[in-house]
Amino acid sequence: MTTRSMTVREAFVKASSFLGAQGVAEASSCTELLLQHLLGGCSRTELLFRWWQEPMPEELVATWDQLVARKAAGEPVQYITGEQDFFGLPFKVGPAVLIPRPETELLVEALLHEGSRLFPQGAPLLADVGTGSGIIPVSIAHARPTWRVAASDISAAALEMARENAQRHDVAARVEWLEGDLLEPYIERGLAPDILVSNPPYIPDGDLPALMPEVRLFEPHTALFGGVEGLDLYRRMISQLPRLPRIPTVVGFEVGIGQAEAVAALLRAVADWTEIRFVQDLQGIDRHVIAIRTDL
Numbered sequence: 568m569t570t571r572s573m574t575v576r577e578a579f580v581k582a583s584s585f586l587g588a589q590g591v592a593e594a595s596s597c598t599e600l601l602l603q604h605l606l607g608g609c610s611r612t613e614l615l616f617r618w619w620q621e622p623m624p625e626e627l628v629a630t631w632d633q634l635v636a637r638k639a640a641g642e643p644v645q646y647i648t649g650e651q652d653f654f655g656l657p658f659k660v661g662p663a664v665l666i667p668r669p670e671t672e673l674l675v676e677a678l679l680h681e682g683s684r685l686f687p688q689g690a691p692l693l694a695d696v697g698t699g700s701g702i703i704p705v706s707i708a709h710a711r712p713t714w715r716v717a718a719s720d721i722s723a724a725a726l727e728m729a730r731e732n733a734q735r736h737d738v739a740a741r742v743e744w745l746e747g748d749l750l751e752p753y754i755e756r757g758l759a760p761d762i763l764v765s766n767p768p769y770i771p772d773g774d775l776p777a778l779m780p781e782v783r784l785f786e787p788h789t790a791l792f793g794g795v796e797g798l799d800l801y802r803r804m805i806s807q808l809p810r811l812p813r814i815p816t817v818v819g820f821e822v823g824i825g826q827a828e829a830v831a832a833l834l835r836a837v838a839d840w841t842e843i844r845f846v847q848d849l850q851g852i853d854r855h856v857i858a859i860r861t862d863l
């Protein structure tokens with residue numbers, strides 16, 4: 568049976584069993600996402616109800632074979648489709664940025680909550696350090712139209728993608744974009760964020776061989792690795808905190824497995840906090856460290 572005479576459903580069955588046999592994780596949901604992309608970005612409902620029994624369009628057959636071959640070679644489906652949803656919004660992604668992970672939505676939720684609680688009528692300045700695809704500043708600017716937002720990254724290519732995502736969601740003009748290393752661009756400009764957030768690279772260097780090939784071979788290593796214990800970026804960022812015009816009211820970090828206590832200790836060493844709490848992810852891992860300082 569050639570793809571030429573197939574229905575979309577038959578192309579799905581063939582590709583998902585091929586990808587499954589190649590050891591691709593979640594082969595059937597990957598295949599659905601690739602088909603949705605192939606068919607002009609249709610929804611899953613449209614795929615299953617409008618397209619399912621239709622013949623595979625002749626002119627798409629060669630592209631389909633290429634998409635399936637890329638997935639079989641281990642490429643993350645999000646880099647193939649160029650998209651990942653985050654906090655209810657679609658984001659453009661590519662090999663210059665880390666693919667957004669669902670647990671980071673819990674960090675955004677916690678910061679929206681704390682910001683509204685601590686700045687009930689104000690317009691806090693939120694700064695996202697190492698913004699990557701820009702999911703954090705864009706989803707926050709979108710959800711809180713009165714907040715001021717800044718976002719930085721050491722990678723110009725990442726900032727470019729973050730800016731594109733901000734344009735797509737009509738918040739680009741409300742975000743200040745800064746290129747530079749960790750807190751340096753904020754310190755240089757004398758910016759004083761009320762809420763500082765970062766999901767920095769935190770995987771211990773030695774974990775490289777244990778990572779899934781999708782991550783190890785395709786995601787940018789500068790966005791993944793944080794030194795021997797994975798704590799290097801927190802150490803440097805936290806040691807820069809006292810050089811800001813003032814210590815932020817809220818600091819929120821995403822952290823790796825087993826790092827929350829160490830990051831909290833680093834924070835305690837540079838400032839007095841009213842409260843430091845951890846947010847668990849859906850697997851019960853302490854995933855976010857939220858430090859709050861209200862006695863200003």
Ligand code: GLN
Binds near residue numbers: 697790
């Ligand atoms: N801030 C971005 C995110 O949360 C990028 C994180 C990173 O590259 N370490 O996805």
